[in-house]
Amino acid sequence: MKVSCLFIFCISIFSQVFAQVIVDPLPTYNKHLAERWTGTYMQVSQYRVKGSPYFLGAAFPGILKFDDGNTRNDVRILYDLYNEKVEMEKDSILFELNQGVSEYSITLPKEYGGEKLVFRNAASFGDSKKKGFYNIVSESGKYVFMKEFKLKLVPDPANTLAKDYKMFEQYYEYFLYDTSSRNMKKIKLNKKSILSFFENKSVVESEINNSKIDVSTEYGVSLLLTRIGTL
Numbered sequence: 001m002k003v004s005c006l007f008i009f010c011i012s013i014f015s016q017v018f019a020q021v022i023v024d025p026l027p028t029y030n031k032h033l034a035e036r037w038t039g040t041y042m043q044v045s046q047y048r049v050k051g052s053p054y055f056l057g058a059a060f061p062g063i064l065k066f067d068d069g070n071t072r073n074d075v076r077i078l079y080d081l082y083n084e085k086v087e088m089e090k091d092s093i094l095f096e097l098n099q100g101v102s103e104y105s106i107t108l109p110k111e112y113g114g115e116k117l118v119f120r121n122a123a124s125f126g127d128s129k130k131k132g133f134y135n136i137v138s139e140s141g142k143y144v145f146m147k148e149f150k151l152k153l154v155p156d157p158a159n160t161l162a163k164d165y166k167m168f169e170q171y172y173e174y175f176l177y178d179t180s181s182r183n184m185k186k187i188k189l190n191k192k193s194i195l196s197f198f199e200n201k202s203v204v205e206s207e208i209n210n211s212k213i214d215v216s217t218e219y220g221v222s223l224l225l226t227r228i229g230t231l
Contacts, residue, residue, distance in 0.1 A: 023113025026170050029056050033167060034157045050156060051168030053082035055149055059089045062106035077106050079119065081151045081170065084132035104133070126182040134175065138222035141229040144177040145221055189216045204228055
């Protein structure tokens with residue numbers, strides 16, 4: 001009995017620790033791009049740019065969900081961060097999906113963490129003029145925690161003296177969304193920024209302090225949203 005209880009306790013602790021380990025694929029991808037890129041440069045405005053406008057520079061297996069309720073799971077999916085649109089690859093042919101995709105999910109390879117990522121059309125969050133898709137980090141009660149992947153041009157580390165040589169660097173920004181009020185706010189992973197989203201700040205702050213929640217991590221923010229539920 002003691003052995004069994006100890007075993008269950010260890011598994012519980014491991015699960016809690018493991019749940020907090022969320023692999024971020026962007027540092028790996030950006031590092032590879034900066035140090036070991038062997039592709040050709042593309043012309044963007046007045047710059048010669050290395051890298052890919054696609055999320056993590058590749059197509060990944062996944063599932064497409066359309067506005068009419070249909071799905072496709074026999075394709076590979078690409079997300080063009082530069083033009084904020086989804087494309088699919090089937091039999092080595094690339095197809096543009098200009099409209100009609102409500103949600104899609106992709107499964108990353110092991111070198112990028114092997115996670116399944118879900119992306120939802122920005123129009124789902126009350127702004128029909130907003131293009132692109134948000135990656136859903138977690139949903140709890142009436143709250144959605146998500147991030148938006150983006151591109152920026154940075155100096156090419158391999159050509160630091162040439163001002164017209166740039167690199168596509170991928171990054172993201174965090175958002176919180178309230179499904180009841182349809183309020184969305186860009187946040188940073190710190191207590192001050194997160195509290196600015198909530199009307200009942202004192203209750204949320206008490207939960208953070210009393211439960212010792214580390215809101216500088218995605219896991220911590222997701223845990224907080226689970227704890228406060230529908231506040």
